[in-house]
Amino acid sequence: MSDRLAVRKTYKLYLGGAFPRSESGRTYEVHDTRGHFLANAAWASRKDGRDAVVAARSAFGKWSGATAYNRGQVLYRVAEVMEGRAAQFTEEVAAGEGLSTAKARAAVDAAIDRWVWYAGWTDKLAAVLGSTNPVAGPYFGFSVPEPTGVVAVLAPQRSSLLGLVSVLAPVLAAGNTAVVVTSKERPLPAITLGEVLATSDVPGGVVNLLTGDAAEIGPWLAEHADVDAIDLAGAPAPLAMELERSAAGTIKRVLRTPAEEPDWTADPGLSRLRPFLETKSVWHPIGV
Amino acid sequence: MTSLFEYAPAPESRSIVDIRPSYGLFVDGEFVDGTGTPLKTVNPATEEVLSEVATGSEEDVDRAVRAARRAFVKTWGPMRPADRGKYLFRIARLLQERAREFAVLETLDNGKPIRESRDVDVPLAAAHFFYHAGWADKLEHAGLGPAPRPLGVAGQVIPWNFPLLMLAWKVAPALATGNTVVLKPAETTPLTALLFAEICQQADLPPGVVNIVTGAGETGRAVISHPDVDKVAFTGSTEVGRSIARAVAGTEKRLTLELGGKAANIVFDDAPIDQAVEGIVRGIFFNQGHVCCAGSRLLVQESVHDEVVASLQRRIGTLRVGDPMDKNTDLGAINSAEQLARIRELAAFGETEGATCWQPEGELPDRGFWFKPTVFTDVSPAHRIARDEVFGPVLSVMTFRTPDEAVAKANNTTYGLSAGIWSEKGSRILKVTDQLRAGVVWANTFNEFDPTSPFGGYKQSGYGREGGRQGLAAYLSSGDQK
Numbered sequence: 001m002s003d004r005l006a007v008r009k010t011y012k013l014y015l016g017g018a019f020p021r022s023e024s025g026r027t028y029e030v031h032d033t034r035g036h037f038l039a040n041a042a043w044a045s046r047k048d049g050r051d052a053v054v055a056a057r058s059a060f061g062k063w064s065g066a067t068a069y070n071r072g073q074v075l076y077r078v079a080e081v082m083e084g085r086a087a088q089f090t091e092e093v094a095a096g097e098g099l100s101t102a103k104a105r106a107a108v109d110a111a112i113d114r115w116v117w118y119a120g121w122t123d124k125l126a127a128v129l130g131s132t133n134p135v136a137g138p139y140f141g142f143s144v145p146e147p148t149g150v151v152a153v154l155a156p157q158r159s160s161l162l163g164l165v166s167v168l169a170p171v172l173a174a175g176n177t178a179v180v181v182t183s184k185e186r187p188l189p190a191i192t193l194g195e196v197l198a199t200s201d202v203p204g205g206v207v208n209l210l211t212g213d214a215a216e217i218g219p220w221l222a223e224h225a226d227v228d229a230i231d232l233a234g235a236p237a238p239l240a241m242e243l244e245r246s247a248a249g250t251i252k253r254v255l256r257t258p259a260e261e262p263d264w265t266a267d268p269g270l271s272r273l274r275p276f277l278e279t280k281s282v283w284h285p286i287g288v
Numbered sequence: 289m290t291s292l293f294e295y296a297p298a299p300e301s302r303s304i305v306d307i308r309p310s311y312g313l314f315v316d317g318e319f320v321d322g323t324g325t326p327l328k329t330v331n332p333a334t335e336e337v338l339s340e341v342a343t344g345s346e347e348d349v350d351r352a353v354r355a356a357r358r359a360f361v362k363t364w365g366p367m368r369p370a371d372r373g374k375y376l377f378r379i380a381r382l383l384q385e386r387a388r389e390f391a392v393l394e395t396l397d398n399g400k401p402i403r404e405s406r407d408v409d410v411p412l413a414a415a416h417f418f419y420h421a422g423w424a425d426k427l428e429h430a431g432l433g434p435a436p437r438p439l440g441v442a443g444q445v446i447p448w449n450f451p452l453l454m455l456a457w458k459v460a461p462a463l464a465t466g467n468t469v470v471l472k473p474a475e476t477t478p479l480t481a482l483l484f485a486e487i488c489q490q491a492d493l494p495p496g497v498v499n500i501v502t503g504a505g506e507t508g509r510a511v512i513s514h515p516d517v518d519k520v521a522f523t524g525s526t527e528v529g530r531s532i533a534r535a536v537a538g539t540e541k542r543l544t545l546e547l548g549g550k551a552a553n554i555v556f557d558d559a560p561i562d563q564a565v566e567g568i569v570r571g572i573f574f575n576q577g578h579v580c581c582a583g584s585r586l587l588v589q590e591s592v593h594d595e596v597v598a599s600l601q602r603r604i605g606t607l608r609v610g611d612p613m614d615k616n617t618d619l620g621a622i623n624s625a626e627q628l629a630r631i632r633e634l635a636a637f638g639e640t641e642g643a644t645c646w647q648p649e650g651e652l653p654d655r656g657f658w659f660k661p662t663v664f665t666d667v668s669p670a671h672r673i674a675r676d677e678v679f680g681p682v683l684s685v686m687t688f689r690t691p692d693e694a695v696a697k698a699n700n701t702t703y704g705l706s707a708g709i710w711s712e713k714g715s716r717i718l719k720v721t722d723q724l725r726a727g728v729v730w731a732n733t734f735n736e737f738d739p740t741s742p743f744g745g746y747k748q749s750g751y752g753r754e755g756g757r758q759g760l761a762a763y764l765s766s767g768d769q770k
Contacts, residue, residue, distance in 0.1 A: 128431060129431070129758070131742075131756060131757055131758065133738065133740040133741040133742075133756060134740050135736070135738035135740055135741050136415070136738055137736065137738070139733065139736065141738065141740065141741050143741070143742050143756060143758060148746075149747075225702075228747065240538070241537055241538030244533075244537035244538060245534050245537040245538070247533075247537075248530050248531075248533030248534040248537060249530055250702075250748060251526065251529060251530065251533065251545065251547065251747070251748040251749075251750060251751070253751050254537075269433070274761070278727065278746050279727065279742050279744065279753050279758050280721075280724075280726070280727060280728070280729060280746075281727065281728045281729070281741045281742050281743065281756070282721050282728075282729045282731070283728075283729070283730045283731060283733055283736055283741070284714070284717060284718070284721075284731050285731055285732040285733065
């Protein structure tokens with residue numbers, strides 16, 4: 001061990017491709033599972049939430065309009081860059097979730113592999129979820145899956161990295177942009193993930209990561225007219241019901257959360273892709 | 289209405305259909321009395337009372353849900369999938385056999401022209417049953433996992449604009465996937481659903497598989513909020529859709545919503561104008577404009593605006609508005625006094641907000657509910673007639689200069705159900721299609737429907753799809769879908 005004094009990181013938000021502090025100026029203390037101080041995290045406000053929605057909406061056209069091949073490569077790049085910082089993620093996950101180094105490393109590995117799994121989906125969704133429609137008339141009928149738009153994601157509270165990646169990656173793979181409220185008690189891996197995203201060719205604004213309280217920001221996102229869908233993964237039951245009710249006001253697509261936080265190592269299938277995809281059916285004329 | 293052409297009346301006979309003076313609810317395979325206050329259903333073209341129909345109370349709905357649950361557990365759920373399919377094939381055939389009867393009854397109860405109920409509503413309803421019948425024993429090939437499972441009891445609430453067709457869109461996929469059904473038809477158009485109940489009896493469909501509980505909003509609320517309903521499907525207004533989504537929040541119920549729309553119909557300067565005019569008419573005046581996907585916002589490229597509008601007005605002048613039972617009629621009656629009042633209110637906003645109103649010459653019948661085909665020009669995107677769903681024969685015309693402007697204006701709405709594009713250029717059609725945020729896009733046509741083509745909205749036009757392989761997902765659960 002050298003006696004060099006470590007340079008500690010200031011954890012800020014990841015918003016519109018930049019790393020600002022909360023506009024509110026608020027921070028809160030983050031501790032490990034034994035109560036030792038780890039860092040001060042930015043405590044995002046509802047205004048930060050609204051700014052994040054603007055950033056996500058601005059980024060939607062470019063991200064949803066990118067070719068599926070391009071999106072796949074960008075998501076794969078996220079896995080590549082994460083792999084290089086696996087040790088840092090392992091340390092943060094171990095401290096934040098109270099895991100042994102080996103278990104934390106396994107969670108990090110699973111998170112990286114999850115990006116790889118979703119990177120491979122981008123150019124297969126149209127084939128698997130789309131169709132040609134043999135309509136009874138002189139039309140070439142076909143249906144294509146398209147991204148829903150801006151998705152608000154309340155990330156899981158317990159699984160700070162694997163859980164986060166498991167809910168975020170499908171939103172991106174489907175071509176949506178995201179406003180994420182991270183785990184409140186365990187926000188640090190999310191901001192490190194933001195650094196990975198910022199250096200992986202993910203365009204600014206496609207992912208916005210807000211550290212703070214889902215109960216504080218969630219209601220504003222649930223009723224925001226420019227948010228198209230909400231994933232309630234990290235909302236406890238009473239809050240989840242309130243948010244679902246509030247999301248009804250603008251007919252948002254709502255991905256409900258099970259009573260218990262699921263086992264994020266399980267094969268996700270299409271369960272987190274379908275809710276954030278629309279189907280467009282097209283009738284193209286046939287004739288000479 | 290005066291017309292370029294004189295036509296002798298060609299009324300369809302109503303003698304083919306035998307309307308009973310009163311109807312009960314269809315629960316557990318038989319007609320039973322309802323315990324709510326009965327409602328009268330009228331012919332909107334004459335205001336004649338057609339029949340008295342029972343209203344389902346909460347208690348009646350509970351009986352229907354229990355019957356549906358029993359059928360799900362005891363007969364329909366365990367049945368061989370191929371046999372479920374055969375029942376649906378039977379229903380499709382029975383609908384075809386009694387097609388004229390259904391068409392006449394639909395026109396009497398709804399006010400839509402017999403030509404449309406005969407050529408569109410009823411054949412498409414039969415086609416939906418025929419299509420879904422084939423799925424019943426092929427669900428493991430639907431891409432929803434190796435062993436998709438039905439959800440249980442589906443509570444379905446449908447609107448008055450296509451009473452039988454919406455029933456088919458709801459009931460056929462639910463049954464094909466092994467669910468049982470409690471269906472609440474619209475208050476003003478219950479009769480074809482009750483005739484459909486007779487079809488279920490003729491098909492020997494096991495009791496409780498289909499239950500039909502008539503009534504108004506209260507009955508619908510009881511259906512969607514019943515604790516033993518696993519799946520809620522609703523077609524209707526965005527406002528009611530919101531209240532249903534609120535009611536379902538915090539439950540395990542799965543929900544699909546097919547709601548309102550304010551579709552853009554985009555005419556480029558290279559479009560075949562005569563064909564486009566036919567399509568514009570079909571887009572907004574089909575079914576008196578009582579169509580959630582109606583092409584109610586006409587976006588015309590500036591250089592052809594005057595030509596299109598003149599041609600459109602000439603064509604509208606030849607439309608015949610009147611007796612829905614006349615086989616020559618193009619526009620029938622508005623479905624209810626309430627809907628007529630809503631159309632009048634929004635059309636009045638059009639004038640006070642500064643748009644120019646045009647209607648063809650001609651008289652409307654003295655009795656019944658009528659509204660002339662109406663075109664507003666000089667419409668601004670901020671006008672209510674450009675933003676709110678009128679659900680009537682009212683077209684708002686706006687212009688654009690570039691394709692980008694057309695797309696921006698088309699997408700400038702909280703809705704996203706459908707859109708139309710008129711152009712002779714295939715590459716342009718596909719490019720613009722790609723940019724439109726709408727669930728159905730018609731190119732050089734409008735208001736086409738097919739059971740193989742998934743239908744449903746983006747944004748506040750709802751979620752979930754009806755029809756096609758994609759539509760099955762609303763009624764199944766599998767390993768990767770909760």
